[in-house]
Amino acid sequence: MSEYAHLPYRPCAGVMLVNRDGLVFVGQRLDSVIEAWQMPQGGIDPGEDARDAAIRELGEEAGIAPHLVEFVAEAGEELQYDLPDDLIGRVWRGKWRGQRQRWFLFRFLGEDADVNIQTAEPEFRAWRWVEPSDLPSLIVPFKRDLYARILEIFAEPLAARDVPFG
Template sequence: MTDPSDLPYRPCAGVMLIDAQGRAFVGQRLDTTLEAWQMPQGGIDPGEDALAAALRELGEETGVRPEHVELIAEAPTELFYDLPPELVGKVWKGKWRGQRQRWFLFRFTGTDADIDIATPHPEFRAWRWSDPADLPAMIVPFKKALYEQVLTAFAPHLG
């Protein structure tokens, strides 16, 4: 078995999308039966800018187009999480030990009708707006500390 510490982190972009009331978009993943909700996020392609990846992932996962968001802030540093040992070697073809993520905070300027999770490659089976303070309790446990770091990074812009 590969030692997880020998594996690199997968480069990713994450999006905290907030509505006019300051609530955050969360989606319930299609690929799990857990009651886990998460914010949009995904891999950064080789040579792709993190902000471009964030906007692309947002569109791919939520149907939200760039003209319906405005950038508020970017987390000042990359944030990391490790996969639990039982998932290392099973997800992402066993190439990564976890993710290193660039997080962006966007204000959603559209309407709920501009959100469509029935995308060509759907990731979510349901979505809703949630109080940002509730996010760490909604995510899979191994990402809880990451979500707390995201909230700390964006605290000056929330609530």
């Protein structure tokens, strides 16, 4: 058992944002030295609704305005991951052992020009659209199982990608 098992999980909201072609938005973190891409995610403020936090994170990380997304689905379970021990002291000032996340699937109603990662406090150095099935291979290894589970949870709405958009 990890020496950090006593630490709590950070409450977080995550967003799977799908465009008209059924591709998923990912960003490459500024603070990562490895070639890792992830979906937008971030902390839920005390008293904040998880879905509101997800929409806020889309704005903070990708510059996407709330009116450019449409809610599709919410994961029916909370997901969590543990940070590797060597990261715990360096991330979040050693306050959390990992994250417990509420995930939401949104449809992107805008155009690529509506994405702007040069936000007030940028978190991504680059962004792109990817096939959903590519997600686990793009994320850092300690989040791969979580991303695989997200794909299982949202499999049905993702499979409906050939349904007319809008």
